[in-house]
Amino acid sequence: MQSLFLTALLSSIVMVLARPEWYEANTRDVPVLQSRSLVNVCGDVKCHFGGNYLRRGHETTCFCYKGPGEVCGGHDNIFGICETGLECNSCGKCVGCAHNISYGFKCYDDNCM
Numbered sequence: 001m002q003s004l005f006l007t008a009l010l011s012s013i014v015m016v017l018a019r020p021e022w023y024e025a026n027t028r029d030v031p032v033l034q035s036r037s038l039v040n041v042c043g044d045v046k047c048h049f050g051g052n053y054l055r056r057g058h059e060t061t062c063f064c065y066k067g068p069g070e071v072c073g074g075h076d077n078i079f080g081i082c083e084t085g086l087e088c089n090s091c092g093k094c095v096g097c098a099h100n101i102s103y104g105f106k107c108y109d110d111n112c113m
Contacts (some may be wrong), residue, residue, distance in 0.1 A: 048081040049100050066094045068108030 042051045042062035049067040053060050063082040066072045072080045072088040082094035089095050091112030099105050 049098060067100060068094055068096065068098055068106045069110075070094050 003091060040047055042064055045064060047064035049065045051062055051064040052060055054069040066080040067083060068086060070080065071092055072082050072094045073092045079092060082088050083098050086094040086100055089112060091110060093110050095108055095110055097105065097107040
């Protein structure tokens with residue numbers, strides 16, 4: 001009986017993981033990032049570290065990724081999302097190294113407590 005329960009549980013987990021569109025369809029209020037393809041401009045704003053589209057329900061907005069040393073994080077990433085290769089530290093700054101067209105290779109490290 002226990003092995004039957006475990007089999008059913010594992011099958012359910014596999015089905016949920018294999019069908020991400022089911023998850024998206026049932027989480028209309030949760031922001032969903034589209035593909036990681038970058039855009040250089042969001043409306044009138046030039047994105048120095050690339051940008052992307054964020055979908056909330058039926059509304060789509062464009063946003064720019066944050067670069068090294070820029071403010072990030074917050075509840076629902078209200079202050080921004082770091083570019084690929086960077087990490088938002090506990091002090092809310094993007095740390096690590098990134099390359100962009102305007103500045104070249106740029107790094108930032110912060111030993112915040």
